[in-house]
Amino acid sequence: MKARSRWVLVAAGLVAALGLTACSSDTSGTPAAPATGAHSPTAQAAPKPSAAVAYTPTAGATDVNPVAPVSVKVTDGTIQSLTLTNPAGEKVIGKLSADHTTWNVGEPLGFGKTYTWSGTALGADGATKPIAGEFTTVTPNGTIGTRINTGDGKTYGVAMPIAVTFDAPVDDKAAAERAMTVRTSVPVEGSWAWLDDTRAHWRPKTYWPAGTEVHVNLKLYGVHYGDGIYGADDMTADFSIGRKQVVKANTQTHRLKVYRDGKLTADFPASFGMESDPGRVTNSGTHVVMSMHESYSMTNPQYDYYDVVVPWAVRISNNGEFVHGYAPSVWAQGSQNVSHGCVNLSPADAKKYFDSALVGDPVEITGSDKQLDAADGDYYDWTVPWDEWKSMSALAQ
Known part of the structure; x- marks a missing residue:
């Protein structure tokens, strides 16, 4: 009985409380107080910020x-x-x-x-x-200028390397290389390689595709080369790659053959460097046409000749190797090697070859026991195997 009585009392108290709550708002007759906050008549607009x-x-x-x-x-x-x-x-x-x-x-x-x-x-x-x-801005300890071997609007052969020469040694080669880009109109795999502290060359893995358009951008101004030395200038070059012409010359068959787009277009008798004298041997290896001269004066004090003018001279290395006309050796052309290292053709054949050539054409020479290499100067690029060439990039270190 006591437990039940307690329950009844608790329940009754709850009902009474609920009743009061339900009736209070309807019977008071007193208006509700106004809310305060954002809509209060006393609220102020936030000030606009200053610049x-x-x-x-x-x-x-x-x-x-x-x-x-x-x-x-x-x-x-x-x-x-x-x-x-x-x-x-x-x-x-x-x-x-x-x-x-x-x-x-x-x-x-x-x-x-x-x-x-x-x-x-x-x-x-x-x-x-x-x-x-x-x-x-920074005051540099010094600046280094650059030169490039390609010219705007020029057309080059399929072996043409892009050669950038710095006026002084570059310590941070990676910084310089990151600022040098090559863009092509068709996909071409290629790489920069540092030949020494002042020379960086870019070449494709294989010969350029004929007709390629090339844009070189050297954003070197302001590049820090280390020790307070900075790049002095920017430079660009836009050039084209022409038709594919490859010369294949053999010192043992005494022939120089010209191939245009894979087809034989000329086969000339030639005389190469005399093998009995190591100083006169024509180097084997892929040479690159570097310059062309309608006539050229040859001098070699070691062999006691001076100012010998030859016609239709096409330079193919920096060690004195040319393809040129030479009438006095016509008797040996096609049968013997008697030159001082150049490739001798008859003047008429030399003119035909000269008229077909472009700077940047490859001249592949085989047959001699002496190989073109770094000692022969620019351009020995194609004598370096591709994997080795890539390893010469400053970004590969």
């Missing part, structure tokens, strides 16, 4: 690379006016973004110069803020 200006590089920066990114960015506002001037007061070329919030420099800067910002930014609050400050 914030960020500089790259930071104001007052020194030793800035002249090709590093340079910009001004405004948040919570826009750029009203902006100029960047050099020490002579000349404006630096730049570009303003379409939304007028960012300005980027549009040209390389100079070494060892102080550049000054001036202008204004308009904030969302309607207030203007000055754009001002300066930075200074």
Whole structure:
């Protein structure tokens, strides 16, 4: 009985409480108090922000690379006016973004110069803020210039290497190589290789495809080569690869054959370097046509001849090897090797070959016991096996 009584009392108390809750809002007659917060008559609108200006590089920066990114960015506002001037007061070329919030420099800067910002930014609050400050570019310990062997608008043979020569030794070859690119109109596998501290060559794995268009871009200005030495200039070259012509010459058969697009177009009797004298042997290996001369004066004090003028001379190495006309050796051409290392043809045959040739054509010589190599200077590129050539890239280290 006691347990039941306690339950009844608890239940009754719950009902009473529920009853009070249900009736309180309907019977009080007192209006509800107004809510406070965002819709309160006393709330204020948030103030609009003023413009914030960020500089790259930071104001007052020194030793800035002249090709590093340079910009001004405004948040919570826009750029009203902006100029960047050099020490002579000349404006630096730049570009303003379409939304007028960012300005980027549009040209390389100079070494060892102080550049000054001036202008204004308009904030969302309607207030203007000055754009001002300066930075200074690095003063190098020295600069290194470059040269390239290919010319704009020129057409070369299928063995033509791209040769970049630096005016002084380059310590950080990887930095230089990353800044040198080669683009082609058709896929071509190729690689840079460093022949020494001042020479980098690019060549394909195999001969260039005929008709290839090539663009070389050397973005070397401002590249740090180490020890405070920087690249002095940028350079580009746009050239074409012509028809495929390959010369195959054999010192034992005494013939020089010309193949155009795989077809034999000429077969000339020739005389090569005399094998009995090591100093006169014509090197075996893939040579490259380097230059062409309607006449050329030959001098070799070691063999006591001076200013011997020969016609239709096509240089194929830096060691004095040419394909050229030479009437005094016509009697030996096709049967004996009597030259001092050059490939002798009759003047008439030399003219025919000369008229068919391009700088960059391969001249493949076989038959002698002496091989073309690095001692013979540019261009011995094709005598280096492909895997070895790739290993000579600074980026392969």
